[in-house]
Amino acid sequence: MNAQAPRRPSKPYRRPKKDPVRLLAFEALRAVDERAAYANLVLPPLLKKARENSGFEARDAALATELVYGTLRRQGTYDAIISACIDRPLREVDPPVLDVLALGAHQLLGTRIPTHAAVSASVELARVVLGDGRAKFVNAVLRKISRDDLDTWLQRVAPPYDEDAEDHLAVVHSHPRWVVSALWDALGGGRAGIEDLLEADNERPEVTLVARPGRSTAEELLDVLGEDSGLPGRWSPYAVRLTEGGEPGALDAVREGRAGVQDEGSQLVAIALANAPLEGSDTRWLDGCAGPGGKAALLAALAAGRGAALLAAEKQPHRARLVARALAGNPGPYQVIAADGTRPPWVPGSFDRVLVDVPCTGLGALRRRPEARWRRRPEDLEGFAPLQRGLLREAFHAVRVGGVVGYATCSPHPAETKAVVQDVLKGRGGPAVEAEWVDARPLMPGVPALGDGPDVQLWPHLHGTDAMYLALLRRTA
Numbered sequence: 001m002n003a004q005a006p007r008r009p010s011k012p013y014r015r016p017k018k019d020p021v022r023l024l025a026f027e028a029l030r031a032v033d034e035r036a037a038y039a040n041l042v043l044p045p046l047l048k049k050a051r052e053n054s055g056f057e058a059r060d061a062a063l064a065t066e067l068v069y070g071t072l073r074r075q076g077t078y079d080a081i082i083s084a085c086i087d088r089p090l091r092e093v094d095p096p097v098l099d100v101l102a103l104g105a106h107q108l109l110g111t112r113i114p115t116h117a118a119v120s121a122s123v124e125l126a127r128v129v130l131g132d133g134r135a136k137f138v139n140a141v142l143r144k145i146s147r148d149d150l151d152t153w154l155q156r157v158a159p160p161y162d163e164d165a166e167d168h169l170a171v172v173h174s175h176p177r178w179v180v181s182a183l184w185d186a187l188g189g190g191r192a193g194i195e196d197l198l199e200a201d202n203e204r205p206e207v208t209l210v211a212r213p214g215r216s217t218a219e220e221l222l223d224v225l226g227e228d229s230g231l232p233g234r235w236s237p238y239a240v241r242l243t244e245g246g247e248p249g250a251l252d253a254v255r256e257g258r259a260g261v262q263d264e265g266s267q268l269v270a271i272a273l274a275n276a277p278l279e280g281s282d283t284r285w286l287d288g289c290a291g292p293g294g295k296a297a298l299l300a301a302l303a304a305g306r307g308a309a310l311l312a313a314e315k316q317p318h319r320a321r322l323v324a325r326a327l328a329g330n331p332g333p334y335q336v337i338a339a340d341g342t343r344p345p346w347v348p349g350s351f352d353r354v355l356v357d358v359p360c361t362g363l364g365a366l367r368r369r370p371e372a373r374w375r376r377r378p379e380d381l382e383g384f385a386p387l388q389r390g391l392l393r394e395a396f397h398a399v400r401v402g403g404v405v406g407y408a409t410c411s412p413h414p415a416e417t418k419a420v421v422q423d424v425l426k427g428r429g430g431p432a433v434e435a436e437w438v439d440a441r442p443l444m445p446g447v448p449a450l451g452d453g454p455d456v457q458l459w460p461h462l463h464g465t466d467a468m469y470l471a472l473l474r475r476t477a
Contacts, residue, residue, distance in 0.1 A: 016127035016135075020054045022103065025067035026129055029099045032072065032371050039068050039371060066204075071099075071106045072370040073202045076174035077150075078105040080157040085144040097134055100126045104142045109150040119146060165191070173198035178378050179363060186412040187459070200460035201366045201373075207242040208233065208264050209251075210294070212301040214331055215258035224251060234464055235447045236267040238298070257329045262294040263368075265458045265465030270295045272443035272456075273355050273406035274302040276472050280402055286351040287312045288341040288395055289358055291319030293326030295408075296336075299355065304332020311346070313339040342390040349400045356395045357408040358388045358420075364410040364467030367460055381415045388420045389429050396424070396433045399475050404438060407471045412457055417469040421455070425473075434477035440470050 024046050031037040043065060050056040050064075071078070082101050083090045090098070104122030107113045113121075119142045126135035145153075158171035166184070170177040175198055184194045211218045221240045222230045229247075233239020241264075242248065253259040274285075285303050290296040290312035300310040312327065312334065314320040320338040327334055339345050341356065361380050362372045388409070395405045409416050424433050439454040449462045455471040 017124050018128055019121055019125060020050060020056070021060050021064045022067065022121055022125045023128065024050055024064045025071070025103060026096075026099055026125060028064075028068045029071060029103070030096065033095055033099065036375065038369055039072060040369065043068060066111065067103055067106060069204065069370060070110050071102045073367075074106060074110055074174045075102060075370075075374060076176065077154070077171060078102045078109070078174075080171050081105060081109070081145060081153045082141060084153075084157050085141045094134075097126075097130060097138065100130060100138055101141055104138065105145055108142065108146050109153065115146050119143060161191075169194065169198060174202060175366075175373055176376075179366075179373055179376070182363065182378075182413050186414055186417075186457070193461075196461040197459060201370075203367060203460075205263075205367045205460075205466075206464070207248060207261060208267075209240040209242065209248060209254070209259050210236070210262040210267050210298055211238045211240065211253070211259050212257075212297060212330075213238060214301055214305050215329070216253045221251065221253060221259055224253070233264050233267075235444065236264050236271060238271075239264045239267055257297075257326070260294060260297060260326065262298065263365075263466045263468075265463065265468035266294055267298060268444050268447065268458070268465070269357070269406065269408045269468055269470045270298040270302070270355070272440050272470060272472065273353055273404065274299060275443050276353070276404045276406075276438055276440075276474075278352060278402070278404060280352075281400075282306065282352045283308045284351045285310045285353045286346070286355070286395075286398055288344070288354060288356045288398065289391060290314045290323045290336070291316060293323035295355065295357055296323050297326040297330070300327050300330045300332060300334045303334070304330060307332070308352075309333040309335075311351075312336045313341060313344070315340045342387065342394055344394055344398060346398060348397045351398050352400060352403045353406070354395045354399045354403070355406040355408065356391045357410075358384075358391050358416075360384055360388070360409040360411040360416045361413065362410055364412050364458075364460075364469070368466065381413060384416060385420065386429070388416060389423055392420060392424045393430050393433065396435060396473075396475055401475050401477060403475055405435070405473050405475065407473070409469050410466055412459070412467040412469060417457070418455060418471070421471045421473070433475070435473040435475050438472035438474050440472045443472070 028042050031042045032039055047061050107118035122142055123135050123139045126138040154172050159167050161168040166177050166180050169180045187193050211221050218240050229243050231241045248254045248261050285308055287296045291314040296312040303310045312323050314323050317338045324336040361376050366373050392407050399405050437454040440456040441450045441453045450456050458465045458468045
């Protein structure tokens with residue numbers, strides 16, 4: 001009888017190391033998934049709490065931000081790669097496990113974090129939030145992913161372009177197939193243009209400030225920021241672009257409401273409406289969908305410079321409070337009310353200029369809200385259409401004959417842009433409206449590639465802005 005071999009002493013249990021940066025990123029991703037939250041709303045309070053309680057430094061906040069937004073932007077690509085590394089359908093993997101895997105995949109394929117550090121940090125995170133058993137699964141999958149770089153993986157998991165162009169672009173550029181199709185239809189042209197647009201959607205957008213006229217200037221903001229932290233806007237005379245070192249909250253002008261954070265495309269929409277040619281009175285302006293208040297604040301400042309008054313209306317009371325906060329301190333007369341633009345309380349024909357920046361799918365701001373691309377569905381277009389037509393129709397009722405209406409939306413989808421305007425003008429779904437187009441292109445001087453007009457479509461890859469749409473129309477009867 002053989003003697004029993006001596007049993008090897010078991011390794012002592014080691015507590016997993018808690019990494020506050022990756023724990024915060026995981027917490028943000030869970031909030032996005034479980035509560036349908038938006039990262040741009042979830043992340044700031046998490047970072048603030050971490051700075052106060054965990055001694056977060058600027059580089060920690062930068063890494064956490066990159067992990068969250070990078071993972072969300074590339075979610076479709078990483079899902080395809082993870083799916084190729086497991087022996088079950090992706091839908092059968094628990095969402096928290098997928099979040100840890102996606103965070104790890106982004107560190108391996110989308111950052112310069114060394115491979116061993118990306119794998120070990122992700123496994124430690126899994127041990128903390130999932131337990132040792134599922135951490136072994138995470139370790140096995142990430143080690144498979146780490147064997148190849150992103151380009152090699154894409155060649156493996158994306159169908160060839162010549163066989164299925166839309167599915168190829170969807171996997172390579174991490175957009176749902178229907179969104180790729182919709183954006184391609186809106187953009188027109190060949191492969192280069194759509195690839196440029198999809199790539200722009202996956203880039204980190206610049207933070208852009210607006211200097212509110214009569215209260216601050218772009219020159220003032222640039223002087224305070226200095227050459228290392230601020231650059232002039234490309235198109236708007238009130239815009240300042242922040243570089244990597246720029247921090248909006250550090251500026252007195254922002255804290256005091258004399259300036260704010262606002263995409264340059266949004267600024268151009270407000271400026272174009274304010275500068276549209278008008279005969280007769282020009283004393284009463286309306287922002288009929290004012291929340292959260294960026295365009296309303298700029299319009300109020302522009303109106304004040306001409307002795308005009310702005311009425312800012314927002315249906316949701318909590319968003320109306322955001323509008324009031326954005327307009328606080330404006331030197332000219334203004335009023336903020338909670339009101340439904342489809343059932344307005346104001347007297348018809350009482351405004352000279354009206355803006356309706358209508359609720360939409362947000363397909364034009366996917367670089368800022370990357371999670372929106374995974375939440376939206378094609379049927380959402382039909383859901384928004386009646387509201388968009390109703391708001392535009394009531395905008396024409398609100399403006400006087402000879403006055404100008406601006407219809408804006410942060411979506412380039414034809415069903416939310418030109419089709420809505422044409423439906424209202426032709427009386428589809430309601431009485432026809434008597435109006436004529438105003439060419440918006442001359443009202444954005446210096447901005448190239450604005451299309452054939454008279455309406456305007458901005459693009460991230462062409463203009464560095466969100467994909468804002470603007471149609472200007474003058475009521476004729």
